[in-house]
Amino acid sequence: MMRFTPQMRDLSWLVARPIAHRGLHDVKAGVLENTEDAFAAAIAGDYAIECDLQLTREGEAVVFHDETLQRVMEAQGLLKEYTVKQLKSFNYRVSKNRMQTLGEMLDQVDGKVPLVIELKSHWDGDESLAKRALQVLERYEGPYCIMSFDPDAVAAVAAYSPQTVRGITADRTVDSYYNGLSVDRRLEMRTFSHLNRTRPHFVSFYFRDLPFAPVQRIRAAGHPIITWTIRSEEQARMARRYSDQITFEGYSA
Numbered sequence: 001m002m003r004f005t006p007q008m009r010d011l012s013w014l015v016a017r018p019i020a021h022r023g024l025h026d027v028k029a030g031v032l033e034n035t036e037d038a039f040a041a042a043i044a045g046d047y048a049i050e051c052d053l054q055l056t057r058e059g060e061a062v063v064f065h066d067e068t069l070q071r072v073m074e075a076q077g078l079l080k081e082y083t084v085k086q087l088k089s090f091n092y093r094v095s096k097n098r099m100q101t102l103g104e105m106l107d108q109v110d111g112k113v114p115l116v117i118e119l120k121s122h123w124d125g126d127e128s129l130a131k132r133a134l135q136v137l138e139r140y141e142g143p144y145c146i147m148s149f150d151p152d153a154v155a156a157v158a159a160y161s162p163q164t165v166r167g168i169t170a171d172r173t174v175d176s177y178y179n180g181l182s183v184d185r186r187l188e189m190r191t192f193s194h195l196n197r198t199r200p201h202f203v204s205f206y207f208r209d210l211p212f213a214p215v216q217r218i219r220a221a222g223h224p225i226i227t228w229t230i231r232s233e234e235q236a237r238m239a240r241r242y243s244d245q246i247t248f249e250g251y252s253a
Contacts, residue, residue, distance in 0.1 A: 014048070017113075020048065021050050053102060055128055069090065072094070075091075115145070121149060154194075192215075205228070211242050
């Protein structure tokens, strides 16, 4: 089992406050996920911020969840096929904000609250997003960590920046989302057999899949477990039985 290295930062900041999923968003109030207004609301509430990164056509890291644009934007197609300039020209369906680069989001947060940054994966072994995120974060002095569902992405972070706090986002890999992956890859993710190469310092796990023996062993070894995505106080009580902090949305945590 992996252990903290002497130079690793204390992780009490990661579990000190609930984590606002994609920022503190509220569509009915015109505050959309992963936008400047959602991050401002999280900062005002003194919540940590979870956010997502995708890679643009020219290789820039931008704050956005989906591979495609149409769910939340008045635009169509794959995000990776557009430049930052093009993406900033598109309107969100429910917000006046513009898509932010990672650097712009870091300037906004400026260390006021912790950041839990998820690298979205195309499951193709491309390390470009991990490299670009690490490059931009190199100058950032606030508390942050990087995580991903994809062990390859987390292994890339471990290889290129061993001092960066990193985590595995996970569940029991039974969802149809994983149907495109090989059985061996799904088994690696389910059993956490990737630990020797990913060397995560924490796990972000789907709360309904707890308790789960591999996760509980990691927690028993002293590594924080955070859970996703909590949408009520009842769910929060369930999650906190087996984890150290929650990632929430849709209610006041």
